[in-house]
Amino acid sequence: MSEATYAVELRDLRKSFGKTEIIRGTSLAVKAGERVAIIGPNGAGKSTLFNLISGRFGPTSGEIHLRGERIDGRAPYEIARRGLARSFQVSNLFTRLSVFENVRCAVLWAMGYRYAFWRFLADLKDANDRAEQVLRMIKLERRRNHLAMNLTYAEQRALEIGITIAGGADVVLLDEPTAGMSRSETSRFVELIREITVGKTLLTVEHDMGVVFGLADKIAVLVYGEVIAFDTPDAVRANPRVQEAYLGSVLGQGH
């Protein structure tokens, strides 16, 4: 790895819950600026992988590197401060705060305001401008002052993404961003994801193969805790092992 360090690198990562090993020696190296989709059957360990990278769980063994720095075993907030943000499969919002406040909370740390209790939020022009900008990006300006819990499902998903990208992290993990959306909502949402992740490294877990092949530069196929393929979409589609293990059933005929 003498060439530029990877944005995210997993080395022989393992995670067990009790006697069950969910992640079984996963290695993966994602270059900066790549959009990587992680696919695989239910129970393959995709969400667990995200939870390990973002610090929700510590790995049983193995290493996780973020831009060359080891982050495994660190707390989520330490990893977030190093420029890695994630979204959740089930919307994970600040339900009793307004849409604007949700986004602004996610901006504050990155803007350096931290735990300040001697400055008024109203005076933090850069943080407020950034929050308004994110609201426009996720197209929720009109819902600005609504409580997060009163949003529609699709709006909550958009806000979930907004919170994730608001801090300006350059490594973004999206866990099933389009789950539960209608077809038209999904295609609009893919556009949105593409727009807001320009120049960023993106890892996404996704079940919708249309989304996967439309969005990803590379695809990692995870089956029973192991990456069985990591390549361009075309190469992955042609890979017989992938066909056999997973894609054959999902993709079926003629995508």
Add this chain to the structure above:
Amino acid sequence: MPTTSEHLTRRDWLVWLGFAALLAVAPMVWRTSFAQTMLSQVGIAIIACLAYNMLLGQGGMLSFGHAVYSGLGSFIAIHALNLAAAGKLGIPVSLMPLVGGLAGLFFAAILGYVTTKKSGTTFAMITLGVGELVASMSLMIPEFFGGEGGIQGNRVFGQPVLGINFGPQIQVYYLIALYCFVSTAAMYAVTRTPLGRILNAVRDNPERVEFIGYSTQHVRYLAFMISGFFSGIAGGLGALNYEIVTSEVVGAARSGGYLLFVFLGGATFFFGPILGAVLLVIALVLLSELTKAWLLYLGIVFLIMVMYAPGGLASLIMMNLRVAAFGKLKRLWRHYIPLTLAGLIALTGAAAMIEMVYHLQLNQALGPSMQFLGLTLDASGAPSWLAALAVFVVGVALFEWVRRGFGREWNRIQDEIAVEIARREAA
């Protein structure tokens, strides 16, 4: 695009001006020494309840032991007062509440470091444990806590400054009022800062906060210390006000009182605890004079509020203000009056029975007859019981009947408001 300014509006300034004026004018309107005593207690309770709500309402931390910080603030302040009176400490009386505040901050920094490591139920359990620990220590270390008799002090010593020596209660009241206003403003200010908002975020969803760069533990710890500081100020004022501090100020009953009345006032709004503080003093001073069963009544009120108005008094007021803002409050008045009357009838019946039970238990020596609202009841006779029961049942039935009509009207109004809001947004 509907944006709301976050800077204080002219209306906000008027509210604060009104609050200051109220604190200033109150003892001129109610001139009796009893009123001064009560107002002083209200001022102290406002600070304590607001400080408590920084944890409960703002941060979602349910503390069962917050009297520890106001109480230890009281003890340190009264010791400081005695040292100053003896000429060993050069701190003026007017700054003693600040000594209490720093003590509250100090103990919150030490004990809170342990407490705020956890959240939710674990947090609540640890506060309970710490509360019990300090309460039992207060009996074990009489040198500091003064044992059964407590620690006495004297706030009047040295030369008066500008004619003020804090001898008369009215001078103490204005000192309390000043601290009350400044503390309230400061705690309100905190709600509008990055820490204040992240504290709300921790309340709503601690897990997500960790993924946007914040250590929830650190947020809780900072809030706990700020809360401890203001609690300590309340404690220091209490020491000046009563000139005696006993071990009950760190006790579980006091801690429970904060929780109960902040909840009754309304934890979800900033001003809710202020209402709670007023209720607290009314209950403690007036209700307890009126009846021996006051704790029972308090419990019943608490139960009813938890079940039917979990947002407390503040949320009831805000809901009605919302209705008023849409010009529909008039339609509710013709329900509120009969509701109140029916409620009072039911209360009268219930109170008669409760008082008869208490009379039988506590005043047996005086015989079975007792006075209740100008009537003579025979606590051991069936007619009195049947009459009280009848009044109670009639009251409850009436209340339920009126309530149904009210509920329908209320829902109709809420629907109309929802339609109105949708119309305005579409425009």
